Amino acid sequence: MKTARGIHLLWICLTLFSCVEGLGQQASLPTGERCGLGIVMEKYFRQHPEYKSEFEKRQQAFQARYETMLRQKAAAPALLQRANAIMTIPVVVHIVLPDPSIVTDDQVQSEIDVLNADYAGLNADSTNIPPAFKGVFGKSQIRFCLAEHDPTGESSNGIVRVSSGTVSVAGQNDPVKSSSSGGSDAWNISKYLNIWVCDMQGGLLGYCFLPQTPGLPDAEVGVVNNYTAFGTIGTAQAPYDKGRTTTHEIGHYFNLIHIWGASGCDASCSDSDGVADTPNQNACTFGAPAFPLTDVCNTVAPGIMFMNYMDYSDDGVMCLFTQGQVDRMETALTTLPDRTPLLSSDGCTPAIVYNIDASAKSVSEPGKNVIICGNTIVPKVVIKNSGSTVLSSVKLNVSVDGQAPISTDLNINLAPFAEMTVSSNPVTSSGGSHTMKVYTSLPNGIADQNAANDTTNSVFSISDIKLTPITEDFETISFPANFWSNGNNSSNAAFNWKRVSNARHSGTASAKIDNYNLNVPGGYADLRTPQLQVPLGIDSMKMTFWLAAALYDNNTSDTLEVLISNDCGQTYSSAYKKWGQALNTHGNGLFVTSDYIPISSEWRQDTVDLTPFALGRSGNFIVTFRDINNYGNNIYIDDVNVRTRTLPARVKSSGYLISPNPFTSQFIIQNFPSSGNLKSIAIYNSVGQIVWYRTYSLGTADNYIPVYLGNVAAGIYNVHMIYKDKVVNDRIVKMN
Ligand SMILES: [Zn+2]
DSSP states (O other), X not given: OOGGGOOEEOOOOOSSSOOOTTOOSOEEOOTTOOBOHHHHHHHHHHHOXXXXXXXXXXXXXXXXXXXXXHHHHHHOGGGGOOTTOOEEEEEEEEEEESSGGGSOHHHHHHHHHHHHHHHHTOOGGGGGSOHHHHTTBOOOSEEEEEOSBOTTSOBOOSEEEEEOOOOXXXXXXXXXXXXXXXXXXXXXXXXXXXXXXEOBGGGOOEXXXXXTOTTOOGGGOSEEEEGGGSSSSTTOOTTSXXXXXXXXXXXXXXXXXOTTOSSOSSOOTTOOOSOTTSOOOSSOOOSOOOSOBOOSSOOXXXXXXXXXXXXXXXXXXXXXXXXXXXXXXXHHHHHOTTTGGGGGOOTTSOOOOOSSOEEEEEEEESOTTOOEESSEEOOEEEEEEOSSSOEEEEEEEEEETTOOXXXXXXXXXXXXXXEEEEEOOOEEOOSEEEEEEEEEEOGGGSOOSOXXXXXXXXXXXEEOEEESOEEEOSOSSSSSOTTOEEEESSSOTTOSOEEESSOOSSTTOEEEEOTTTOOOTTOEEEEEOOEEEEXXXXXXXXXXXXXXXXXXXXXXXXXXXXXXXXXXXXXXXEEEEEEHHHHOOSOXXXXXXXXXXXXXXXXXXXXXXXXXXXXXXXXXXXXXXEEEOOSOOOEEEEEEEEEEEOOOHHHHHHSEEEESSSBSSEEEEXXXXXXXXXXXXXXXXXXXXXXXXXXXXXXXXXXXEEEEOTTSOSEEEEEEEEESSOEEEEEEEEOO
């Protein structure tokens, strides 16, 4: 395991609370760190310093409002009784795992049950609250329900499962929160609390951005929860199997911070959580300590409140929010603009079923990883009858890049709530990347009664045809450019070749596959040329490219393979495959245990003879660089050059060609059809002395042999070549 990649935490100062300067040094997280709040908030404001003061202002205003509310409540509790006190939050749980079915509906329900008990103060283990803290035990009016319909109005059980290797990376742009990176897109955050249950990088159990984080996209709002610390059954693992990670994270969602204060685990006694009835606490608590537990802030019993949900104790130890925390959460829910809309959400009312309601669910063809050769595609679309009446006809409309749609009238017989895959009329487009909007209209010949679910979008790209030779130096900012394309067999969209400008053989950039950070063992990422048009009758086809690669250790070498396809990616032949020391350019036997960036001397040019695949064939060839991941280290390529050669007629008739003749410093010997029978070459001067000599084992000579004679005198030289089956003598003239 790559322990060097452990997450580090920069202590965050949420400034509203006292914050000691000088704590801002990197420190390793304690083993079993529960929550990424500090990590994500600190990282966010490091990336967006412009939002920091606005965030502080909002938090200060919130704190003032909260304290005003507490004073009013103390003065006249009855005034603050709500007419309809219970506030139920619709929840959608996105399960993003290679096999998301391992988190069952029952497991999800077990978490909802925990939340409803914990937030109501009806948790059975509240009997464990020490008598000294019973007086501040808080019981909130907040409850949770699984959504009963999705944002388009479709019936739902509030659980979305995405089969994906995508792992949560705590912070903004978390790939688990986006379908484009193999995650699951947030549902409308005004109507739903989004919870992503997934595998989390760095061993975190959960994280959540605080409310009122300025500039935070809607798509990032919600709770991320490790699948091993969710619910009470199934994949939940002790000691985090009582559902309290989610209880804790939703505390952050309602603007609670950790009980020891805003800073990291080793805070100080002057550092507050903004809540009056939680004891000051010097640091976070792990495990299952015995009561009472004292620290430097509370030196005598009852000590600190380590059994509070906003500490880090084991799930079985946690058992309360305080009344102050409950008031703070309810103030957040009822006053913060990014939480109050939840109070009027209809997310937990059953879906409205219309009589006539066709919907477009998804585009099944073209898939994301196919190469499209040619200009015509036949989209295949999954449609659903979301209405209560049998669907006998519907119009399917496909619009590419915003152009006028191609419409297809479909006569079908689709039962209520059934789905089917239908084909569109052919759509034509050109080389390059395209967006496709697909929508249904006129179900059973009338206007659709629910337009919210009519449309789905997709992207595809058409491989263009390029004449050889081609060169690619990856200098174009967009990537892949010049009709190159990416592909991979993993649902992790981050697992792709990317253009980087921190390493290059020449120019300013190269293409990199990040095997150091991406853990997709056995997964492959392809970087493909456009279709290369090879004329009939070529004699050789070669590719050269520059390469830099390092090994993390002996056991995790990734593989670079070059594949060639002449049937538009249906089948591939391997032309080059290297791993381990054969791939390594960093230095024989040397390892790199950090994120590898090559220096200029670490680039090597490799040559791939593509002749066997192209000889005697015409048509279009796609050359593919395939990285096969083993979670090792990075591979870079640059300055790719694919060229074909058609030999002069003379070389074909005589079987060899020496050119140029006369020459000045170097000439080339070419053989046809190959140099397989060549055993030796000797160059003699006019008095019979050998000036250049090479011998070859049968089958090893290149059929393009440069002979450098820059350091001999001008004059006539004899070329003497011995083959297995013949001897050739020729003459060549050197000029000054
Ligand atoms: Zn936390």
